[in-house]
Amino acid sequence: MKRLSNSELKSNFIAWQCRLRQMAMRDHGGTPMPGFRPQVSSLKGEIIIPEMTILLVPNNPEESTAFFKFQLQKTNDHRQAFEAGLKYLAADFYQLPELFSDEITAVFAKGSAIAERLAKLKTVLLDFEQYAQRYRLSCAVKRLAPRDISREASLWHNRLFNPNLGNDAEVLSFRPNWKNAMAEPWPG
Structure with missing residues (x-):
């Protein structure tokens, strides 16, 4: 069995995530698939969240963030904004995995006790699984500041699906430590 470099494993994971997201947007109306809803555990193995929907952050999220923001602000009809956003995501948004960073984000309600706990832990395990493929990633956790571009990208993306998100x-x-990442089966 060939051992992949950390960079190759990262690329395989992001490509897998992009394929799942293409399927979700094109065939399932944007409904999150199991493969992008990892189980979150402490390093001691305690399950903190059975499923947490995560987002991939583009390397340069300004364009997609501006698009989502424009669609959501131009109309009071959320359905219209949702359909435009879904069409955008289903087209070629996830076509090129190399355009995405390995930063993973998750959005929580204000004052979320779970978000507070995850931030205090500083490192958690994310277990992904779908279609006989599994990944386990040890990730550094941090709360994003109000003006952080990844935070803005995550909020405007999520507002397509939840217009009441404040x-x-x-x-x-969540930033993976690729040196400690595991995959089953091993890609390649």
Whole structure:
């Protein structure tokens, strides 16, 4: 069995995530698939969240953030904004995995006890699984600041699916430690 470099494993994971998201947007109306709803555990193995919906952050999220923001602010008809956003995401948004960073984000309600706990732990395990593929990632956790571009990208993306999401929502960033990542089966 060939051992992949950390960079190759990261690329395989992001490509897998992009494929799942293409399917979700094109075939399932944007409904999150199991593969992008990892189980979150402490390093001691305690399950903190059975499923947490995560987002991939583009390397340069300004364009997509501006698009989502424009669609949501130009009309009072959320359905219209949702359909435009879904069409955008289903087109070629996830076509090129190399355009995404390995930063993973998750959005929580203001004052979320779970978000507070995750931020205090500083490192958690994310277990992903779908279609006989599994990944386990040890991730550094941090709360994103109000003007952080990844936070803005996450909020405007999520507002397509939840128009009531406020500016005071908590957004956490998860950065994988690829040296300790595991995959089954091993890609390649």
